[in-house]
Amino acid sequence: MPALRPIDIRNAHPHLRLDKKAVAKVIHTLDAHRAHFQGGCPDGELSLAFLTDKALAKLHGDFLDDPTTTDVITFEGQPALGVAGEVCVSADTADTFSKTHAKNFSEELTLYVVHGWLHLAGYDDLAPAKKRKMRAAEARAMTILRTEQAVPTFNFKR
Helix, strand or coil, X not given: CCCCCCEEEXXXXXXXXXXXXXXXHHHHHHHHCHHHCCCCCCCCEEEEEEECHHHHHHHHHHHHCCCCCXXXXXXXXXXXXXXEEEEXXXXXXXXXXXXXXXXXXXXXXXXXXXXXXXXXXCCCCCCHHHHHHHHHHHHHHHHHHHHCCCCCCCEECC
16 A cells, blocks of 8 residues: 655634544545546645635635635645645635535535645636536545545534
8 A cells, every 4th residue: 555645734714623634534535546536636745724715815816816715726736846735725615605505514625625636636627528527526536535434524613
């Protein structure tokens, strides 16, 4: 079995509680199934940041010239230097979406992590055909995570 990638997990949301080992299991499970996802996320350290809407909107504005809120921003790394990339997700957006669409908060936030990992694996969701391919990959990934009991429990308290 290959070595597990290093994962730096930062929880910068004051109302989010998470188990870093459980969150790392999401990435390690996806990595173990990388053949099903265009070869998967490149090797190297992966950073995950759980942020507020305000913090993610600032990154969105600073790096993508769009200061609106979003669910996920992914920054490609430099695999040659051992850095796969960084996935930044909004716990606020997951909370709002899960409440307004009667979804499970933990699954929604996990989906955002999956979405970022898939971007690093080469998936895109800007054009309609590519978006369909991304959604299909997200569904496959979430099925794998559920089957392997690798969806972490996130707690969000306002």
